Structure formats: C-alpha cells, structure tokens
Amino acid sequence: MQQVQAVIARSKGAPVSIETINVPDPGPGEAVVKVQACGVCHTDLHYREGGINDDFPFLLGHEAAGVVESVGPDVTGLEPGDFVVLNWRAVCGSCRACLRGEPWYCFSTHNATQKMTLEDGTELSPALGIGAFAEKTLVAAGQCTKVDPSARAAAVGLLGCGVMAGLGAAINTGNVTRGKSVAVIGCGGVGMAAIAGSALAGASRIIAVDVDDRKLEKARAMGASAVVNSKETDPVAAIQELTGGFGADVVIEAVGRPETWKQAFYARDLAGTVVLVGVPTPDMKVPDIPLIDVFGRGGSLKSSWYGDCLPSRDFPMLVDLYLQGRLDLDAFVSEEIGLGDVEAAFEKMHHGDVLRSVVLFESGS
Incomplete structure (x- = not known):
C-alpha cells in the first residue's frame, strides 16, 4: 500500500479538499498508475454536487494520462513503464454486446476490485471508476490504454472522457x-x-x-x-x-x-x-x-455513450493523428494548474472561461 495526495469531495456542494489517501498494491487484473495529467471535467463537478449519486466521499478526476507503476497477477499486455490514457469503460469481452462483435457497447464494463481509502480506512468512490486527481490511482488493467509515449500527457489525457465523447459522437455515432x-x-x-x-x-x-x-x-x-x-x-x-x-x-x-x-x-x-x-x-x-x-x-x-468508442482502437489512432498535427488536442487545454487549484477550476467552468483546466503532476507534460 502507498499513501498519496488526492482531491476529495466529502459532501454535497462542499468545497473539495486535498487529503492523504491509501492506494492498495494491485491485485489480480489491476494496475497502479502514476498520474501525469488529469483534466477537470463537468462530470467531476456533478459528482461534487451530488448529481451522479450520494456515495460520498468521492475521489475526483478521470480524464487522465500517466505511466503504469505496477500490475497485479494475471495481467497481460500491460507492464510497468507503459504510457497510458485511462478509460472508464474497460470492456469485459464476454457480455452479449462483446460476443456479437460490438464491444464499444459492452454492458459489463468493470473497475478495480479493491478500494482506495482515506487514512482512517473510509472507502472512496472514484469518479467513473478512475479517481485521477491523485498522484497515483488504482484501476482495472483494462482501463489502461497504451499510446505513443512521445505524446503530451496534458493533451492526450483528455481523450479519457470529454474529447473522446465529442469526437466519437461525430465519427462513430453520427x-x-x-x-x-x-x-x-x-x-x-x-x-x-x-x-x-x-x-x-x-x-x-x-x-x-x-x-x-x-x-x-x-x-x-x-x-x-x-x-x-x-x-x-x-x-x-x-x-x-x-x-x-x-x-x-x-x-x-x-x-x-x-x-x-x-x-x-x-x-x-x-x-x-x-x-x-x-x-x-x-x-x-x-x-x-x-x-x-x-x-x-x-x-x-x-x-452516444462515451462517443461509442473502443479505447483500444480509438485512443492510439487519435494520438497518432495528434502527433501528425492533424488533430489539435492542445487547443482543448485552456490552462495547466496544480492539485490545489481544482476548486477554482470549477468556478471558471461555471463562467465558461475554459474548455479544460488540466492538473499537472510531477513528470507531467
């Protein structure tokens, strides 16, 4: 187990706080990711406002990219040092949608089995099963999509939610x-x-x-x-x-x-x-x-569910287009901020001042 700093929403409508959390060592099918960058999405604000559910306290953040630090038993195709974009729909491969060849509709997506906790042992609910306003986070290995490591984490991490939802709504769904x-x-x-x-x-x-x-x-x-x-x-x-x-x-x-x-x-x-x-x-x-x-x-x-995307197919392709200069993901990054600036980023969001504020961690780019 490790202890790291993270952004927590303890109760409905209350300002977020930075607290120490416990991140378990990865179990079967899990991975610990050292987060490099994470976008501030409206969905995080919805969690804080109680608009998703009332499973407080929440570990916020989900539009993220980082480097795999460790993997649990039985994990294949993923290893420490891999640069990944996190996704919130790890496909199961065995539900009725996956079996008919439509895994982007997977009806049984999954997250890490173990729970991250506050120091006192209180279990946290990670936003969209990710919880990436944290120096490190525990996710299901299937939530890690490997992409070209030369890409800028602050830009490509946004594929984890909002940017992929919009791109996919046009290209995949529409x-x-x-x-x-x-x-x-x-x-x-x-x-x-x-x-x-x-x-x-x-x-x-x-x-x-x-x-x-x-x-x-x-x-x-x-x-x-x-x-x-x-x-x-x-x-x-x-x-x-x-x-x-x-x-x-x-x-x-x-x-x-x-x-x-x-x-x-x-x-x-x-x-x-x-x-x-x-x-x-x-x-x-x-x-x-x-x-x-x-x-x-x-x-x-x-x-359109998550832009009807299949992360293993779409993320690497879109990152390649970004690196070729054909998709300007940098244009979505309005500002780069620290972990303590998330509450202020929510306020800017209310006023329509930003497309995305992006939290940068050590080694982020």
Missing part, C-alpha cells in the same frame, strides 16, 4: 463522412470535440450553435464554417438557411436539455441523424413532439 453537413448545438468541451471530429471526417459544412460569442469564436478555430448565436437567432431556421433550406445531415446535441434536443430534431434534414451526447439530469423529459413528425422525418435518433 457516422459523419465526407460531404455531410453537421450542426453542433452547445460548444463546451464535448461540442468543440464534435466540431473537430466532423472536420477530421471531411464534413462539407459545420455549423456551431451556442449562446456565448466567445465559444463561437473558438468553434471557428476548431473547424466550424458557420456560427449561430441562439440567444439572438432561431437556431433551427438558421441551420436550415445555411443548408439550402433542408437542415443538416447530422445534428449533435451537446447540451443535454429537452429544448435543445427538440431544436436538434427539427434542424436536421429528412432522413437525417440526431445524436444526443449532452448528459441530461434524471428529471428531464423527451419534449412534446407529434409522433407523425418522428415518422415523417425518418432518419435516426441516437444517444
């Missing part, structure tokens, strides 16, 4: 390909990644929609060919006008609200696709849409 028109509603980190993914896939027109002109300006830099401030303009009408009166082939909703999902529904072309990647709260309901409109417009209404 099947954006050459010549398709795309609209992205909501230009936070996930929406920006959906724009970048659409550009990478060769979309003919990419329309960014948000209520913040600062975000829309960043969206242009990410590859948007047109922007719409939905506080000033009806986004459905604007998207239709920008697509010859038809609507976009793919509309990606990256907000997670009924009203913006309804906008996405009507902003797509006939036989078009809506992708919901924004995360709603449990109280939100599907908006009142006539069933004849659902039938008459055809197409697909999809949800």
Whole structure:
C-alpha cells in the first residue's frame, strides 16, 4: 500500500479538499498508475454536487494520462513503464454486446476490485471508476490504454472522457463522412470535440450553435464554417438557411436539455441523424413532439455513450493523428494548474472561461 495526495469531495456542494489517501498494491487484473495529467471535467463537478449519486466521499478526476507503476497477477499486455490514457469503460469481452462483435457497447464494463481509502480506512468512490486527481490511482488493467509515449500527457489525457465523447459522437455515432453537413448545438468541451471530429471526417459544412460569442469564436478555430448565436437567432431556421433550406445531415446535441434536443430534431434534414451526447439530469423529459413528425422525418435518433468508442482502437489512432498535427488536442487545454487549484477550476467552468483546466503532476507534460 502507498499513501498519496488526492482531491476529495466529502459532501454535497462542499468545497473539495486535498487529503492523504491509501492506494492498495494491485491485485489480480489491476494496475497502479502514476498520474501525469488529469483534466477537470463537468462530470467531476456533478459528482461534487451530488448529481451522479450520494456515495460520498468521492475521489475526483478521470480524464487522465500517466505511466503504469505496477500490475497485479494475471495481467497481460500491460507492464510497468507503459504510457497510458485511462478509460472508464474497460470492456469485459464476454457480455452479449462483446460476443456479437460490438464491444464499444459492452454492458459489463468493470473497475478495480479493491478500494482506495482515506487514512482512517473510509472507502472512496472514484469518479467513473478512475479517481485521477491523485498522484497515483488504482484501476482495472483494462482501463489502461497504451499510446505513443512521445505524446503530451496534458493533451492526450483528455481523450479519457470529454474529447473522446465529442469526437466519437461525430465519427462513430453520427457516422459523419465526407460531404455531410453537421450542426453542433452547445460548444463546451464535448461540442468543440464534435466540431473537430466532423472536420477530421471531411464534413462539407459545420455549423456551431451556442449562446456565448466567445465559444463561437473558438468553434471557428476548431473547424466550424458557420456560427449561430441562439440567444439572438432561431437556431433551427438558421441551420436550415445555411443548408439550402433542408437542415443538416447530422445534428449533435451537446447540451443535454429537452429544448435543445427538440431544436436538434427539427434542424436536421429528412432522413437525417440526431445524436444526443449532452448528459441530461434524471428529471428531464423527451419534449412534446407529434409522433407523425418522428415518422415523417425518418432518419435516426441516437444517444452516444462515451462517443461509442473502443479505447483500444480509438485512443492510439487519435494520438497518432495528434502527433501528425492533424488533430489539435492542445487547443482543448485552456490552462495547466496544480492539485490545489481544482476548486477554482470549477468556478471558471461555471463562467465558461475554459474548455479544460488540466492538473499537472510531477513528470507531467
């Protein structure tokens, strides 16, 4: 067992604290990873606010990259010294989705069996089964995806959650390909990644929609060919006008609200696709849409789970594209901060001042 410093959320809405935690030696199928960098994601804030569940205290952080320090018995294909991006959906290989050749839908993903604890032995709930606002963390070996070690940890660690969710929503779930028109509603980190993914896939027109002109300006830099401030303009009408009166082939909703999902529904072309990647709260309901409109417009209404990614397939490919200069992951890193700056990063997030604040640890880059 080792003791390290980590960011803990002890109770709903309370400021986070830096505390000493116990990290067990890895057991069968587990690995200890020395964290180099970890992004501050909205999901971490949701945990702190009690929006996920009430299994306090939480060990926050999950968008991370680092180096494997040790592995437990029976671990194959992973060894100390490997540079990895952590993922929160370690596939099982044996559930009905995996057996039918669709492991990105794995219905039995798993985490480390042992628990990290506070000094007094109180068990911690790691965010998304990772808990990477810590100098070291214990994860399932399947949560470690090896990538090119020359990559910058602060950038590629973001593939662990939000950036992969957005890229995958466009490329995997939305099947954006050459010549398709795309609209992205909501230009936070996930929406920006959906724009970048659409550009990478060769979309003919990419329309960014948000209520913040600062975000829309960043969206242009990410590859948007047109922007719409939905506080000033009806986004459905604007998207239709920008697509010859038809609507976009793919509309990606990256907000997670009924009203913006309804906008996405009507902003797509006939036989078009809506992708919901924004995360709603449990109280939100599907908006009142006539069933004849659902039938008459055809197409697909999809949800995107983690960008429908397969980490072992997608992470190395995207890191290679980053190293080739074809995918600008550095653009998502708004600032690099220390472990004690997480609470301030949450405040900046509220004000829309950052895409991602990234905590750097010793040896991070």
